[in-house]
Amino acid sequence: MKKIYTLSAVLATFALQAQFTVTVQTPADFTDKDAILYTLNGSKDIIVTKEQSKNNTWTFKYPNHYMGMMKLYFPSTNNTISFISENKNVNIKLDIQNNKVKDVIYLDEANEIMSKQQEGSQKKELILPALAQIKEYYKDNTDFGKALKTEIDRLSGTSSSVDAAKHPFVAYYNTNYSKFIGNPADNKKVNQDDIINFLDKSNDMLESSSLLRPVLVAYLNSGGNTNVGGSVDKLLDRLKVETPRGQTVLSELIDIFDVYQMDEFKNKYLGLAKNLKCTINDRLASTLKSNANVETGAVFPNYKFQSATNTTAKSIHDVKADKKVIIFWSSTCSHCESELPKLLEKYNELKSKNIQVIALSLDVDKNSYSTKIAAFPWINDSELRGWNSTYVDTYNVHATPTYFILDSNSKIISKPDHVGDVLEYFKVK
Structure with missing residues (x-):
């Protein structure tokens, strides 16, 4: 009985x-009053929990082991x-001015060290040249x-080292950022095999570090534009997609191929993902789901309007029309600035065709x-959360403007x- 008690005590202490x-x-x-805590998986933010403030203090209890980037x-x-x-x-303290974060004061040692390291790296990359x-x-x-x-010599000097035993994530991030992403002159010594070995042998801090996507972009660039498929096949063969x-x-x-509109490669490797027979992890499952949501022929997932203008409809599916044009846009998007006025010119003609x-x-x-939507007579809505908007993931939006054309049953019939x-x-050009 004593042994069982001792083991239980050890497990409780570990927990x-x-x-x-x-x-x-x-x-x-x-x-x-509300704040949402996120962890990171590759380049995807993962919601952990939502808490309300008590005396302008938020306290989040994280029950599991985690080393990596977080977001609030x-x-x-x-x-x-x-x-x-x-x-x-x-522990973090925020300096707020007009409800906007003016400064972040990190009160714990790890974040204070990380902040100083990143500030030094930014100065070296941006100011030194x-x-x-x-x-x-x-x-x-x-x-x-x-x-x-004096300043050039100071910025050119080697960054102070971090004790990996004491601060494993800070050391991991800084070492690999410097090697694979930092100064392009230093990256010349890194070849594709170096990157493959890193991606294959790295521990699980890779997924939580925010390094995965930029390292993959560096890997694709190192192989050249003419050998993208060969580079990807070589990497996936080593890592094993299962x-x-x-x-x-x-x-x-x-997702990278989607962002850069490399449709041939996106479709090839999306097809590979769809045909996997093994258990699919959460990260790949989210990519498969968001792409399935917007495949031609699929029913466009419904969205409940928040505060829509120029309509009494409660959701996208409630809008009655022979065809619907869905646009994801932003008032700060230069391409939207040039494209939406052209749509506005033809809006009455489109409306006459239902x-x-x-x-x-x-x-x-x-x-x-x-200010911008005051000139737009069509249905407008926004969560005013930028790229944190819920519809970004739902509709696999990577850029603005993004267009979808739906039929009367809200099925996707074209993706211009x-x-x-x-x-x-619509023959109104």
């Missing part, structure tokens, strides 16, 4: 050690802050020239959005690339 809390403090005048999102004020976890308590150019115009024996040289790591990489690659336009905005600023394709489809 307590595996838990940590995230505590965030804000000034009393910050109006947001305040939906009402559309503020986002990022930080890391090393499976230890995280500019200082080197300026130096050419000043002599070394002048006061300003001497100051320039494994969790192989599936996550496959999912990221499908074609309804429904525009879902990825705006954040309410004033900017409201540009507004000209929309007008051509």
